[in-house]
């Protein structure tokens with residue numbers, strides 16, 4: 022009955038209730054939309070970086086991770102044998118990583134050539150998907166001495182598909198080696214720094230020139246089911262390979278990992294500011310509502326409504342208002358987000374290469390988590406309850422005789 | 428049976444300069460079923476007396492005994508509960524809850540008392556048709572005239588069958604015809620349900636309808652007549 026009365030009371034002054042409802046709804050909408058957007062942006066960027074660049078976990082010789090020394094290799098068989106017993110590992114790609122110069126008739130650029138087994142590599146990274154149909158493919162079987170370079174590199178070298186380019190590097194024996202390749206694919210990722218520095222060749226093509234022992238590799242790129250598995254499995258791998266360097270994407274790109282954590286903080290700050298404003302709005306509204314109803318509340322006290330009931334009535338009113346606003350706000354946010362969940366929000370119109378330089382993707386797929394919605398709604402309602410305490414206490418201080426006389 | 432008894436009841440208001448004895452040494456006994464008007468000029472202490480008897484205001488000294496309980500000894504919390512269970516109130520300006528219908532206004536106190544729904548519904552319909560508003564159950568206060576609203580207020584006060592009903596100038600906002608109708612209706616209910624009414628007025632026509640008239644002057648009872 023108190024709840025019924027409270028419910029009816031919030032519709033007394035529709036304008037005022039509407040303002041509070043609207044404020045809650047818009048605030049919640051903005052808060053959840055923004056946080057879904059930022060979350061999506063970060064996660065999307067992280068995922069893109071994992072897909073093209075980092076993979077989930079990389080294993081290398083400790084000396085290699087420090088200075089990419091060609092002599093700091095490990096034997097594939099040693100690593101593969103131990104990994105065979107780790108069931109949550111999905112895919113592994115071993116790479117030779119050779120630093121050198123890539124030259125065309127026109128120009129030369131510093132380049133890291135990744136010697137990969139295409140079939141393995143395609144299960145770990147998505148570079149092969151980043152090659153448009155018109156620009157070739159990722160080391161197809163029928164090609165010999167093929168190389169995949171980025172669009173950026175192709176521009177710098179002024180080369181096209183099927184152009185000949187030359188890669189020179191220092192072998193493990195300390196001699197200079199040069200090998201001619203034909204461009205078989207041109208890729209483009211959203212990370213231009215990555216694009217500028219990486220090229221892909223076939224392991225079998227480049228290996229004979231390296232003067233490395235049979236079966237050697239510089240890095241194992243590992244892909245697991247998801248970020249959670251990655252988090253879980255990293256320490257296991259570290260104990261499994263005490264002599265090698267085992268790093269997951271967070272360790273490989275600490276800036277991303279940190280941004281991801283800061284994202285939560287930003288969301289908290291934004292929501293905090295909104296809740297603060299909301300609290301004042303509610304205090305103000307409820308004080309006005311009580312002032313307007315002084316006589317009525319006095320009458321209720323006179324005919325026998327005790328303090329706890331009056332307090333609860335005011336509380337219910339506030340909770341209903343905020344709850345209703347929350348539902349409206351979330352409905353709004355979901356309605357606004359649903360169309361962009363699959364198609365994404367294209368940011369290319371407002372940001373250019375500068376963001377891509379840092380590896381942020383320009384198409385954002387917002388990420389809604391039910392958990393986040395529930396958290397925000399609970400926070401809003403808690404704020405409502407806390408903000409209503411002061412006005413409700415004011416209502417309790419009313420002296421019924423004076424209230425009725427007024 | 429004695430419903431209310433006051434013993435040497437005094438209420439003093441101490442202002443900055445003067446001391447007002449709003450109610451002065453009032454000894455009053457109200458019997459079950461009485462229909463009593465308290466009359467007197469403005470400022471004679473009617474409201475102050477009714478507020479004290481209704482448990483809304485504390486006397487400066489004296490006792491108010493209702494049902495063997497001295498209500499002046501109750502704390503605020505006990506008083507609210509006491510009012511809810513024992514006293515019906517009718518106010519000068521109706522004071523209905525505007526967002527509730529006539530029926531909901533009448534049910535309200537019974538619901539606060541925690542009575543069962545079926546009983547509440549039956550009683551609400553009965554009492555509203557007793558006050559002649561059986562066809563206005565779902566009307567909201569703003570859809571009713573002043574007289575009708577005050578009849579809902581009387582129904583609300585009566586619905587839970589309190590020990591007595593306190594009404595401070597219940598007809599002050601009504602025209603003479605409506606006043607008479609309301610009084611007749613109150614009298615009828617007083618007879619039908621044997622509920623005690625204690626009301627104040629300075630309207631002579633209302634006084635004429637009363638069964639007992641207590642005259643106050645400067646806070647003192649100067650006459651007390653039963654008809």
Ligand SMILES: Nc1ncnc2c1ncn2[C@@H]1O[C@H](COP(=O)(O)OP(=O)(O)O)[C@@H](O)[C@H]1O
Pocket residue numbers: 440447448449467468469470471472473474475476
């Ligand atoms: N809260 C108060 N403070 C000071 N004086 C008051 C207060 N309430 C009533 N009085 C005084 O008490 C006297 C009786 O008032 P009241 O009981 O309202 O009389 P009535 O209802 O018969 O007009 C008046 O002189 C009035 O001024």
Ligand SMILES: [Mg+2]
Pocket residue numbers: 473474475595
């Ligand atoms: Mg008065």
